[in-house]
Amino acid sequence: MGACLLGPLLLDHRVTSAPIRIFDRGLQRRRLRRALAKSPADFLLRRAAADIVDRLATVNRAFTACLDLGTPGPELAQQLAFDAKRQVVRLAPLAQTKAVAPVLNLAGDEEALPFAPQSFDLAVSALALHAVNDLPGALVQIRQVLKPDGLLLACLSGGRTLHELRTTFAAAETEISGGISPRVAPFADVRDMGGLLQRAGFALPVADIDSVTVRYDTMFDLMADLRAMGATNTLIERSQRPLRRSVLIRAAEIYAERFSDPDGRIRATFELLFISGWAPHESQQKPLAPGSAKVSLAEALGTSETKLKP
Numbered sequence: 001m002g003a004c005l006l007g008p009l010l011l012d013h014r015v016t017s018a019p020i021r022i023f024d025r026g027l028q029r030r031r032l033r034r035a036l037a038k039s040p041a042d043f044l045l046r047r048a049a050a051d052i053v054d055r056l057a058t059v060n061r062a063f064t065a066c067l068d069l070g071t072p073g074p075e076l077a078q079q080l081a082f083d084a085k086r087q088v089v090r091l092a093p094l095a096q097t098k099a100v101a102p103v104l105n106l107a108g109d110e111e112a113l114p115f116a117p118q119s120f121d122l123a124v125s126a127l128a129l130h131a132v133n134d135l136p137g138a139l140v141q142i143r144q145v146l147k148p149d150g151l152l153l154a155c156l157s158g159g160r161t162l163h164e165l166r167t168t169f170a171a172a173e174t175e176i177s178g179g180i181s182p183r184v185a186p187f188a189d190v191r192d193m194g195g196l197l198q199r200a201g202f203a204l205p206v207a208d209i210d211s212v213t214v215r216y217d218t219m220f221d222l223m224a225d226l227r228a229m230g231a232t233n234t235l236i237e238r239s240q241r242p243l244r245r246s247v248l249i250r251a252a253e254i255y256a257e258r259f260s261d262p263d264g265r266i267r268a269t270f271e272l273l274f275i276s277g278w279a280p281h282e283s284q285q286k287p288l289a290p291g292s293a294k295v296s297l298a299e300a301l302g303t304s305e306t307k308l309k310p
Contacts (some may be wrong), residue, residue, distance in 0.1 A: 022133050023185070024234045025109070029093045032072060032230035036094070041228035042073055044212070044270055048126040048155040049076040051210065051274065055153060056080075056124075063122035063151070067091065068103075069142065070110040070128030072230065077103045080124065089120075113141045121150040130156040130187050130273075131234075139200035149281035152202065158209055158271030159189040164259040165222065165268065172251035181239035193275050202277025203284050210272040215265045219255040222268050 035041075049071070056063075068077040068090040077090040081103050088103045091114075095107040108114060110125075111132050123142050132138045142152055166184040173180045188196075190207050197205035216222045226232050260266045278284060 020133050021236050023131055024236055025093075025133070027234045028131060028230070031227075031232060031234065033094055035228055035230035036072070039228065040073070040230070041225045042075075043214075044229070044272070045071070045073055045127055046075060047212070048272055049073075049079065051272070052076060052124055052126060052153055052155060053079050055274070055276070056122075059151065061151070065120045065147075066122040066124065067115070067120045067145065069113075069123055069125040069154075070132075071124075071126040072128065074103065074105070076124060076126050077105075080122075111138050111141075113145055115145045117144050118147045118150075119145050121147045123150070123152045123154075125154040125156075127155060127157065129154055131185070135188065136196055136199060139196060139202070143201045143277075143279055146279040148279055149283065150279040151276065152197075152278075153276045154274070156273045156275065157185075157187045158211075158273035159187045160211070160269055160271045161187050163269055164255065164266070165219070168219070168251045168255040168258070169247075171254050172247050176244070176247050176250055182235050182237055183233055185233070185235055187271070188273060190273055193273065197275060197277040200277075201280065203280045205275070205277040207273065207275045210274065212270045212272060214268045214270060215261065216268060217265060219252040219266060222266070 053076070062085065064086055066080050066086050066088045068080065068088065070092060071077065071090070072092065074090065077088050080086055081088040084102075089106065090103050091106045091108045091110070093107070093109070095105070106114075110128060111134055123146055129135060129138060139152075146152065162184050169183040170180045190209050193207035194205045197207070214222075214225075216225070223232075255266055256264075259268075
């Protein structure tokens, strides 16, 4: 894994405007470190990583220089590295404590990529990009480090993730405190992601959803899993005061009332939002210019065309 892959580092990160801050990124790293030090709940991460690998297998291309960006665990990078022809770099918020050959593990920030332009022909990411402060900016940087005709394939938390928990806390806090504090992060909507990919300069953007329902005995079991994922609330605008016990108890009651099955267990939605896009290349298909079609819509549908009277 030599300099031919990484190239010179991009050291000029001058800021021309105040950075957007939605999440406390330092707090994210501390909570992730705490979760990984115990017994992490990685069932969603393993599912997302397996799906990315399956999707990659359908692409008729050989990728040799691969970047795993921000994925909390090493599983995705390791699966990519099973192909001995691939050089795999994993850039993650926390340094890898154990060497995982043949992956090159680096500690870094998904919002400040230290790689030269056109360093990779594949970039993947599992359950990380939804927690950056500037998703459009991160996508632009990913496109810049991809070679022409390079592929981005990533999974983020989608817009309906934990909508039950968000609704429950809003109802409980409104009832008891007369107001609400943001408890669940805003997640990207599938309808917006195609536009974000296009704005970042990607060609042939695709976005789709895999909705996963997980059942728990109580809301408190769900919250324990979120802590074990390192995925608890790190919003800058979150309340700094401890959550009142009365609100917590009332939220658990509302959750059970509104989102439980006949057997009494509650439901939690995790929406996996998969995105893909290609760094532009002259070989890619391009849309025809308006008015350049050689076959009318009526001919394509096998029907007759009726012209409207002026």
